[in-house]
Amino acid sequence: MRLTYITIYCAALATAAAALSSCAGRTGSQNTYANAEENSHYSNVRPEDYVGPQVCGKCHANNYKSWRRHPHSSMNMLADRNSVLGDFSGVSVEYAGRRAVFRKEDGNYFADYYDGEAKERTFRVIRTVGSRYEQDYVAVQVEGPEAPGHPLYVEETRLRFAWSIVAKRWLPQSYLEPTEYPGSEYLDDRSLRYDPFVPDELPFNERCSRCHNTYPYDLRFYKIFSEFGRLSGFPPFPGATPQTVQKMVNEAGDEQWLNTVRFPMDRFVTVGISCESCHFGGRIHAENARTQPPRFVPTHPLLANWTPPHEGARERAEVVNALCLQCHHSGETAQDNWPDGSAGVNSMESTEMESGACASVIKCTDCHDTHVSGPPAGAPDRKEHLQACIDCHQEKTSRDAAEAHSLHDIDTASCLDCHMPRIVQGFETYNRSHRISTPTERRIVATGMPNACNLCHLDESLAWTRDALNEGWGAQVSLPTGLRTHFGDDYSIPAGEAWLAHPQASVRTVAVGAYARSELGESMLPVIAQGLGDENAYVRMRHLQGIEAILDRRLGDGVYDLTGGVAERGVQVGELVERFSK
Numbered sequence: 296m297r298l299t300y301i302t303i304y305c306a307a308l309a310t311a312a313a314a315l316s317s318c319a320g321r322t323g324s325q326n327t328y329a330n331a332e333e334n335s336h337y338s339n340v341r342p343e344d345y346v347g348p349q350v351c352g353k354c355h356a357n358n359y360k361s362w363r364r365h366p367h368s369s370m371n372m373l374a375d376r377n378s379v380l381g382d383f384s385g386v387s388v389e390y391a392g393r394r395a396v397f398r399k400e401d402g403n404y405f406a407d408y409y410d411g412e413a414k415e416r417t418f419r420v421i422r423t424v425g426s427r428y429e430q431d432y433v434a435v436q437v438e439g440p441e442a443p444g445h446p447l448y449v450e451e452t453r454l455r456f457a458w459s460i461v462a463k464r465w466l467p468q469s470y471l472e473p474t475e476y477p478g479s480e481y482l483d484d485r486s487l488r489y490d491p492f493v494p495d496e497l498p499f500n501e502r503c504s505r506c507h508n509t510y511p512y513d514l515r516f517y518k519i520f521s522e523f524g525r526l527s528g529f530p531p532f533p534g535a536t537p538q539t540v541q542k543m544v545n546e547a548g549d550e551q552w553l554n555t556v557r558f559p560m561d562r563f564v565t566v567g568i569s570c571e572s573c574h575f576g577g578r579i580h581a582e583n584a585r586t587q588p589p590r591f592v593p594t595h596p597l598l599a600n601w602t603p604p605h606e607g608a609r610e611r612a613e614v615v616n617a618l619c620l621q622c623h624h625s626g627e628t629a630q631d632n633w634p635d636g637s638a639g640v641n642s643m644e645s646t647e648m649e650s651g652a653c654a655s656v657i658k659c660t661d662c663h664d665t666h667v668s669g670p671p672a673g674a675p676d677r678k679e680h681l682q683a684c685i686d687c688h689q690e691k692t693s694r695d696a697a698e699a700h701s702l703h704d705i706d707t708a709s710c711l712d713c714h715m716p717r718i719v720q721g722f723e724t725y726n727r728s729h730r731i732s733t734p735t736e737r738r739i740v741a742t743g744m745p746n747a748c749n750l751c752h753l754d755e756s757l758a759w760t761r762d763a764l765n766e767g768w769g770a771q772v773s774l775p776t777g778l779r780t781h782f783g784d785d786y787s788i789p790a791g792e793a794w795l796a797h798p799q800a801s802v803r804t805v806a807v808g809a810y811a812r813s814e815l816g817e818s819m820l821p822v823i824a825q826g827l828g829d830e831n832a833y834v835r836m837r838h839l840q841g842i843e844a845i846l847d848r849r850l851g852d853g854v855y856d857l858t859g860g861v862a863e864r865g866v867q868v869g870e871l872v873e874r875f876s877k
């Protein structure tokens with residue numbers, strides 16, 4: 296992984312100069328590292344360098360106000376009446392013959408697990424994770440079969456039930472996350488493959504806390520040569536060696552944090568993502584506001600040979616993108632990512648973007664104001680996003696030029712529709728890939744993965760798309776014979792139908808999402824309803840969402856019980872298929 300990273304990064308640097316000329320109005324700078332003298336006193340990475348967002352807010356009231364409304368600020372919170380969104384009113388959630396009860400007592404939040412009438416475990420909720428689509432809970436066991444002293448009574452771990460904010464219901468994690476929970480819900484012996492009543496023993500601060508909270512950057516730096524190399528945002532080279540890291544650790548007496556993937560939660564600057572996650576420790580700036588602007592690169596005397604120059608850093612794509620890359624790279628090695636490098640599941644926007652077309656110059660901030668919360672995924676195209684494309688690709692600015700290029704009315708198909716297709720599984724919607732691509736790329740059409748053209752033209756075949764790309768754009772796309780198995784001998788099966796029947800689950804769910812947005816959705820209901828019987832819990836959940844979107848109403852449990860027993864569900868699916876076929 297480290298190797299790939301270095302390659303990508305250096306390639307980006309090498310092409311930066313050339314690319315800039317095609318991108319009027321943007322500034323760049325030489326990327327010479329190291330400025331030992333100037334860095335000899337400055338530090339913005341140690342615990343004592345951080346001041347917390349309230350201090351910043353004293354002078355930057357607007358940024359502070361908008362950040363408070365941004366999901367970054369509420370990504371992780373301590374559980375209390377302002378943060379908890381799940382239903383803890385004492386509700387009982389039945390699943391696979393057992394029961395979980397979510398209740399509140401004296402301002403504390405609890406989950407009890409029952410087998411019949413016997414209570415097996417009680418957890419006390421400490422933290423919340425998420426506030427937009429799904430809220431997870433981090434808890435400590437207070438009662439259970441394990442002997443006293445067991446880590447479950449001490450460590451904070453994630454509950455395996457989550458509150459789906461979109462569906463307004465409790466669900467086992469296996470209904471919400473495809474990558475971690477592939478395969479059938481039940482094993483051949485009818486036991487659960489992923490039993491949510493069995494506690495997750497992996498501590499929260501080993502897995503999740505590092506991308507959801509604010510802590511001194513030196514802790515990230517300690518992981519620079521580990522499998523979490525990307526945590527640092529910036530690559531280790533040039534200039535940083537294992538010896539550099541060792542010196543940093545020695546200076547602070549932090550050896551223990553070098554040998555573990557855990558994060559010390561008592562070092563959090565804030566629970567949740569605050570100013571200094573992106574701006575680094577701001578004490579020097581806060582105390583000398585007029586003379587010392589904050590630096591956009593991590594700085595410390597021992598890192599002088601590594602850190603990129605801070606002058607003009609704010610303008611440089613590789614610096615700004617590195618800030619976001621610290622966290623927006625989740626799932627980059629996941630099995631279900633697409634063959635072109637797009638994410639199977641959201642949260643790896645940075646990785647996607649750096650493998651896409653405009654990577655050498657584009658910045659996250661070209662489209663996102665990082666202090667201002669955006670609408671939920673799936674919302675209509677935003678003006679500033681479309682504007683970003685033509686700010687750089689100026690030759691496509693006028694309506695005529697854009698339509699001459701796209702061969703569609705601009706209100707029918709936008710730049711984003713063809714170049715950032717909705718193929719990434721979000722929590723409720725299918726998000727746009729952040730890998731800016733062209734539909735003519737070999738790795739897209741020739742692999743049979745969902746392509747931008749057929750995501751709208753679901754009733755047309757791959758052969759139709761191949762021919763249209765040739766006639767419209769003069770592009771030569773050849774379809775390999777391996778695709779015949781699923782797309783027909785002459786690739787003439789309507790692509791949407793071939794995708795719905797595809798052996799790969801994520802192809803099916805992305806197709807369901809496309810039908811849910813399409814006028815063709817209703818005609819496909821009988822086929823989509825079959826997916827409600829899928830053996831995988833997540834796939835069923837996605838089919839249910841699709842059907843409800845097409846019908847524009849909820850199906851009650853009496854019509855379809857998402858988490859119900861297999862036999863009962865079989866009957867319900869049969870009835871639904873019949874009803875939709877009429």
Ligand code: HEC
Nearest residue numbers: 346350351353354570574577578580581584585588589609
């Ligand atoms: C005492 C007041 C004060 C405090 C506290 C303060 N700032 Fe500033 N900040 C300023 C002033 C003054 C500027 C100069 C630019 C301007 O006109 O806003 C500035 C500029 C900045 C800039 C722009 C730098 C650039 O290169 O253009 C950033 C980013 C920033 N502050 C972030 C922060 C963060 C993060 C914190 C908290 C860690 C913080 N500030 C705390 C007063 C303050």
Ligand code: HEC
Nearest residue numbers: 424425426427428429431502503506622623624625641642
């Ligand atoms: C490598 C960084 C990283 C790690 C590790 C990580 N996440 Fe995230 N997580 C993200 C990013 C980035 C997003 C935002 C994704 C988006 O909106 O596209 C996110 C979003 C979420 C959300 C949705 C929040 C909402 O408001 O709906 C939840 C829930 C979540 N993560 C839970 C977890 C849990 C639980 C773990 C540990 C098992 C974890 N994450 C580990 C980066 C990470």
Ligand code: HEC
Nearest residue numbers: 348351352355358359362367568569570573609615660665
């Ligand atoms: C998710 C990352 C992130 C967080 C969190 C964040 N910032 Fe920023 N901030 C940036 C980036 C990136 C820029 C540069 C944007 C640009 O140049 O277009 C910036 C620019 C600024 C600026 C200068 C431009 C302006 O908007 O006036 C100030 C001041 C600032 N931030 C203050 C803050 C404060 C105060 C907080 C916390 C309340 C904060 N930021 C939180 C990433 C962040």
Ligand code: HEC
Nearest residue numbers: 366425426427506568572618619621622659663665668669
């Ligand atoms: C410390 C980790 C971290 C850093 C650094 C970070 N993000 Fe995030 N970001 C997250 C997580 C986690 C979420 C999910 C919040 C949620 O859904 O509740 C998120 C959500 C978002 C969202 C969706 C929320 C919305 O309302 O639009 C955008 C856009 C975003 N981040 C952009 C950025 C950009 C741009 C940067 C760099 C300037 C950045 N982030 C830096 C972790 C991070």
Ligand code: HEC
Nearest residue numbers: 314318652653654655656657661683684687710714732733
């Ligand atoms: C900051 C400037 C910038 C922005 C914003 C930008 N691009 Fe690009 N894009 C470029 C540059 C420069 C290239 C040339 C390749 C390179 O150097 O990375 C490019 C390449 C491309 C290519 C590939 C060209 C090829 O022949 O392979 C496509 C397609 C593309 N951009 C589409 C878009 C779309 C669509 C958007 C908006 C979603 C967009 N770009 C936003 C600068 C940008």
Ligand code: HEC
Nearest residue numbers: 684685688691697701703708709710713733734735768770
């Ligand atoms: C209906 C689909 C469609 C839409 C809409 C569309 N494009 Fe394209 N675009 C394509 C295809 C197909 C290609 C590949 C052509 C090739 O490979 O020769 C392409 C190629 C490109 C390229 C690289 C080649 C070139 O012409 O410079 C850029 C840049 C680009 N598009 C930008 C944009 C921008 C900006 C928009 C919005 C104004 C846009 N596209 C809208 C389909 C579309």
Ligand code: HEC
Nearest residue numbers: 619623644645648658659662671672673674680683726727
């Ligand atoms: C060319 C414009 C563009 C650039 C550059 C861009 N984004 Fe986005 N981003 C979008 C669009 C469009 C959406 C809305 C996606 C949707 O509706 O699914 C979005 C949505 C998101 C979301 C929210 C998904 C959600 O769950 O709400 C996150 C997180 C995000 N972007 C992070 C980033 C990060 C990090 C970068 C830099 C690596 C980045 N974006 C660069 C256009 C852009």
Ligand code: HEC
Nearest residue numbers: 703704707708709712713734747748749751752760763764
């Ligand atoms: C966002 C949805 C969308 C995307 C993406 C899209 N199209 Fe279309 N396309 C339409 C619609 C709607 C029409 C019919 C209305 C019109 O003419 O504008 C159409 C019309 C056409 C037509 C002419 C009418 C026909 O059916 O014979 C062709 C050919 C075509 N598209 C090919 C493509 C190709 C190739 C791509 C990918 C490069 C593509 N489209 C991407 C929505 C889309």
